[in-house]
Amino acid sequence: MEAFSKLVEIVHRLRAPGGCPWDREQTPKSLKSYIVEETYEVLDAIDEGDAASICEELGDLLLQVVLQSEIAAENGEFDIVDVVNGISHKLVQRHPHVFGSVEVDGADEVLTNWEQLKQKEKKGRGLFDGLPKALPALQRSYRIGEKAARVGFDWPGVKEVRQKVSEELAELDEAAGQGDPSRIEHEAGDLLFAVAQWARHLKTQPEEALLGCCARFLSRFGKMERMAAELGKTLKEWRPEELDRAWEKAKRQ
Helix, strand or coil, X not given: CHHHHHHHHHHHHHHCCCCCHXXXXXXXXXXXXHHHHHHHHHHHHHHHCCXXXXXXXXXXXXXXXXXXXXXXXXXXXXXXXXXXXXXXXXXXXXXXXXXXXXXXXXXXXXXXXXXXHHHHHCCCXXXXXXXXXXXXXXXXXXHHHHHHHHCCCCCCCHHHHHHHHHHHHHHHHHHHHXXXXXXXXXXXXXXXXXXXXXXXXXXXXXXXXXXXXXXXXHHHHHHHHHHHHHCCCCHHHCCHHHHHHHHHHHHHC
């Protein structure tokens, strides 16, 4: 707590008269991009598995929380104590199986109870009202399906959602045959949404799966570029069959 208080005091000093001109100019909106950037830097550090980097990036993200709270305090809206008390209260309220007498049978029931408690706390709000609009599309699709499933709106199992993927693929094929751009976009969206739900039923995060695929593609493509460079060529100079052979070689490596 002493370390946290020191951070709060430092941010307060930076924002105070005579503090840092840059920090004093910031507003909640001007800091939005930094929150997003710091969040992704935390994710990158986690993927790299470097504890020192994770620690550093979490600190940068924490700074954004404290800075937003300091600006709000200056405006008489709330302060960091309100933020901390708010999340503490929420955690206790939504974990009655830990802090109360409720019994649960596994993590799935915990999530179901969490959603029910959330709905009681925020009467009048829809199930998806709190879902961030800025989430990447695949992750947003996954979360929509996950939330809907908690109230019983879901496919019975993997087999059924897999059939839905086939249905959507057939509809996209039909739209492509008609050559209607708006319908192609519509059906492509339906297909991607269905694939996200299939991944969810398979206990896989589609966003992470696609990021992994992109990383593999970039790695293999880089190897292909180096193969071509060693021969004094560029990939554009290779014939399709040469590109295919290079790709397969990169995969084996």
